[in-house]
Amino acid sequence: VNPLDPVRLARAYLSRVAEPPAAALSALVAAAGPVKAAELVRSGEVPSSVASQTAARRDEDRAEDDLRRIAELGGRLVIPEDDEWPRWPFTALASASRQGLRCGVEPLALWVRGAAKLSHLTERAVAVVGSRAATGYGQHVAAEFGHGLASAGVVVVSGAAYGIDGSAHRGALAAGGRTVAVLACGVDVAYPGGHEALLARIPEQGLLVSEYPPSITPARHRFLTRNRLIAALAAGTVVVEAGHRSGAKNTAATTAALGRVLMAVPGPVTSASSVGCHELLRSGEAIAVSSVAEVVESTGRIGEDLVEPGRRSRSAVGPPGGEAMRVHEALAPQSGRSPEVISVESGVPLSRVRALLPEFELAGLAERVESGWKRSHLSDGRGDA
Amino acid sequence: VNPLDPVRLARAYLSRVAEPPAAALSALVAAAGPVKAAELVRSGEVPSSVASQTAARRDEDRAEDDLRRIAELGGRLVIPEDDEWPRWPFTALASASRQGLRCGVEPLALWVRGAAKLSHLTERAVAVVGSRAATGYGQHVAAEFGHGLASAGVVVVSGAAYGIDGSAHRGALAAGGRTVAVLACGVDVAYPGGHEALLARIPEQGLLVSEYPPSITPARHRFLTRNRLIAALAAGTVVVEAGHRSGAKNTAATTAALGRVLMAVPGPVTSASSVGCHELLRSGEAIAVSSVAEVVESTGRIGEDLVEPGRRSRSAVGPPGGEAMRVHEALAPQSGRSPEVISVESGVPLSRVRALLPEFELAGLAERVESGWKRSHLSDGRGDA
Numbered sequence: 001v002n003p004l005d006p007v008r009l010a011r012a013y014l015s016r017v018a019e020p021p022a023a024a025l026s027a028l029v030a031a032a033g034p035v036k037a038a039e040l041v042r043s044g045e046v047p048s049s050v051a052s053q054t055a056a057r058r059d060e061d062r063a064e065d066d067l068r069r070i071a072e073l074g075g076r077l078v079i080p081e082d083d084e085w086p087r088w089p090f091t092a093l094a095s096a097s098r099q100g101l102r103c104g105v106e107p108l109a110l111w112v113r114g115a116a117k118l119s120h121l122t123e124r125a126v127a128v129v130g131s132r133a134a135t136g137y138g139q140h141v142a143a144e145f146g147h148g149l150a151s152a153g154v155v156v157v158s159g160a161a162y163g164i165d166g167s168a169h170r171g172a173l174a175a176g177g178r179t180v181a182v183l184a185c186g187v188d189v190a191y192p193g194g195h196e197a198l199l200a201r202i203p204e205q206g207l208l209v210s211e212y213p214p215s216i217t218p219a220r221h222r223f224l225t226r227n228r229l230i231a232a233l234a235a236g237t238v239v240v241e242a243g244h245r246s247g248a249k250n251t252a253a254t255t256a257a258l259g260r261v262l263m264a265v266p267g268p269v270t271s272a273s274s275v276g277c278h279e280l281l282r283s284g285e286a287i288a289v290s291s292v293a294e295v296v297e298s299t300g301r302i303g304e305d306l307v308e309p310g311r312r313s314r315s316a317v318g319p320p321g322g323e324a325m326r327v328h329e330a331l332a333p334q335s336g337r338s339p340e341v342i343s344v345e346s347g348v349p350l351s352r353v354r355a356l357l358p359e360f361e362l363a364g365l366a367e368r369v370e371s372g373w374k375r376s377h378l379s380d381g382r383g384d385a
Numbered sequence: 386v387n388p389l390d391p392v393r394l395a396r397a398y399l400s401r402v403a404e405p406p407a408a409a410l411s412a413l414v415a416a417a418g419p420v421k422a423a424e425l426v427r428s429g430e431v432p433s434s435v436a437s438q439t440a441a442r443r444d445e446d447r448a449e450d451d452l453r454r455i456a457e458l459g460g461r462l463v464i465p466e467d468d469e470w471p472r473w474p475f476t477a478l479a480s481a482s483r484q485g486l487r488c489g490v491e492p493l494a495l496w497v498r499g500a501a502k503l504s505h506l507t508e509r510a511v512a513v514v515g516s517r518a519a520t521g522y523g524q525h526v527a528a529e530f531g532h533g534l535a536s537a538g539v540v541v542v543s544g545a546a547y548g549i550d551g552s553a554h555r556g557a558l559a560a561g562g563r564t565v566a567v568l569a570c571g572v573d574v575a576y577p578g579g580h581e582a583l584l585a586r587i588p589e590q591g592l593l594v595s596e597y598p599p600s601i602t603p604a605r606h607r608f609l610t611r612n613r614l615i616a617a618l619a620a621g622t623v624v625v626e627a628g629h630r631s632g633a634k635n636t637a638a639t640t641a642a643l644g645r646v647l648m649a650v651p652g653p654v655t656s657a658s659s660v661g662c663h664e665l666l667r668s669g670e671a672i673a674v675s676s677v678a679e680v681v682e683s684t685g686r687i688g689e690d691l692v693e694p695g696r697r698s699r700s701a702v703g704p705p706g707g708e709a710m711r712v713h714e715a716l717a718p719q720s721g722r723s724p725e726v727i728s729v730e731s732g733v734p735l736s737r738v739r740a741l742l743p744e745f746e747l748a749g750l751a752e753r754v755e756s757g758w759k760r761s762h763l764s765d766g767r768g769d770a
Contacts, residue, residue, distance in 0.1 A: 141654060267653060267654070282675070288663050288673075290663045344729050
């Protein structure tokens with residue numbers, strides 16, 4: 001791969017020119033292609049919606065410098081045209097986008113550090129997030145979960161913050177496992193300062209990932225923007241501890257909006273640091289998880305655990321009586337049904353139904369229609385894919 | 386009230402002659418009336434199903450002695466013919482009975498100690514139960530909940546066991562509130578031994594209640610039988626701490642079977658004493674509660690909070706957009722709907738729907754039909770009741 005090919009240069013430029021998420025710019029790139037889109041942005045010949053996102057920085061073309069800088073760091077710019085682009089995980093963003101959700105904007109490119117392929121690490125990943133102001137209990141649980149998930153071959157995704165995030169990454173590293181930190185700043189920025197050593201270690205066993213080009217510093221809105229990527233790159237998100245106004249609740253909301261499995265760890269009701277988790281449990285938004293085994297159970301992937309490759313017929317949807325089978329049987333072949341109705345029909349919790357349907361879609365077992373979801377009829381050719 | 390009237394004597398006799406729950410004997414009493422049923426049992430002229438329940442003890446007629454004994458203790462035998470019989474709470478047992486559930490057997494009579502009227506104390510009651518092997522955390526939460534509920538005017542129902550039960554009773558007593566202990570032995574038996582002083586204090590501010598006549602000692606099966614009364618006498622049950630095999634899980638299952646609100650308190654996932662609570666949360670059987678306010682919110686009663694007395698028309702079902710209103714609007718006037726469908730239609734959690742429907746039934750707002758529940762058409766006369 002030539003790091004200075006025109007498409008990569010164009011995306012590197014676009015990655016800096018607008019503050020993500022920039023839906024209008026993304027639409028232009030989708031329509032015109034990245035090279036042409038970059039030309040149009042540079043020249044200012046763009047619709048006003050794109051102009052307002054790009055006018056301030058359109059003369060700031062640091063693409064070559066940025067690509068040189070990331071290479072010096074042993075990193076690279078991963079773009080949608082690359083094999084390692086996390087295409088499947090990001091279909092959740094596209095779905096959210098069709099629903100008009102702000103979190104539904106796919107990044108234009110991702111700056112990464114570490115040898116592993118991003119698409120490989122997101123095949124079986126779970127996010128573990130929570131408060132920076134974590135208690136000893138929360139840090140203990142986060143480290144145990146990070147360690148246990150990594151030992152089970154699950155990649156631990158988090159945000160490298162103090163508290164829960166850091167403990168989850170450290171647990172995964174201690175297990176010799178893999179972990180992905182998605183940052184709200186450039187992958188060359190040591191933030192938070194106290195995590196400089198941790199941030200240096202993660203690329204040895206996993207990846208640092210950011211939507212922001214090198215040298216970009218963190219800002220409040222960037223944490224919120226970053227959170228959607230944590231939610232999207234993982235099959236589910238575990239909130240270990242969250243106060244009433246914790247940023248982790250934003251990741252939780254995005255996880256639910258993206259149709260991913262949302263999990264929360266119970267804690268003492270006397271602890272302010274567990275209030276956010278208990279709110280998520282009480283409202284029914286999150287499933288309670290008390291162990292790594294329960295996290296794995298709640299986030300089991302169709303592709304790996306339930307559908308035999310090459311035999312994606314109805315009878316191949318997991319074990320008889322299993323959740324996936326029951327959800328698939330609750331789909332009607334002719335007309336769409338809402339996830340709520342499918343949940344009642346199948347007796348499978350709504351949050352699991354919401355997680356399974358997009359997986360069915362990817363596996364060709366279901367499709368989204370106006371009125372909800374219906375069962376797919378696979379062509380023979382696709383059945384062998 | 387003459388303590389030695391024939392009906393009371395008959396029920397005192399019947400209360401000792403069969404081991405509860407004795408469905409066949411209850412059916413005989415319902416059909417023949419208590420006096421005639423007692424005569425038939427004494428003479429042995431009963432169907433074989435009743436004979437097998439009563440043959441062993443039918444000659445043991447200690448009714449007068451038992452009534453004298455309970456009077457000496459400052460107590461009384463409460464029977465269905467009395468005004469203070471908890472008629473409304475026990476409709477849940479009748480519903481369970483129609484579904485063929487073993488927990489659905491109404492007691493033949495209740496032995497009580499304490500000045501308060503039983504029907505009065507069960508108007509607004511919540512059960513707080515949990516492990517005998519409670520942690521300091523669990524006992525703290527149970528005492529706080531007992532204190533807070535009692536302070537809010539809610540009667541605290543529990544089983545007087547060591548651990549959670551004892552803490553809940555003590556919390557209620559410390560608040561100067563009212564509490565009901567439902568025992569698995571006679572109300573003159575000091576069990577458990579270490580709770581002798583607590584058992585002596587409870588009748589001063591509330592009631593000791595038992596289905597078992599004086600001097601009956603506790604047995605394993607009696608705890609399970611007793612648990613259905615705890616569940617039935619309260620609008621909902623809070624499980625504070627429960628191990629994987631705790632008896633509190635039996636009360637929880639009965640609470641759900643009786644259509645009462647089941648709540649569980651989260652705790653540290655590192656604590657074996659919270660495993661049962663977390664199982665109930667994970668499965669969706671219980672609602673998470675972290676505070677007294679949440680318990681009150683989850684168990685708010687139609688009669689008091691939602692329906693204006695004397696105006697029980699459809700428009701009077703609580704505030705517009707409130708849970709009760711939404712559930713009532715989800716009922717069809719012509720055909721029955723299942724609680725699951727009503728839950729989806731109304732957007733109100735299934736456990737709340739299950740709690741509201743029997744309250745609607747009592748308020749004349751809904752009725753149970755073959756296929757589920759339908760909306761009732763109130764006669765004008767009933768609307769003024």
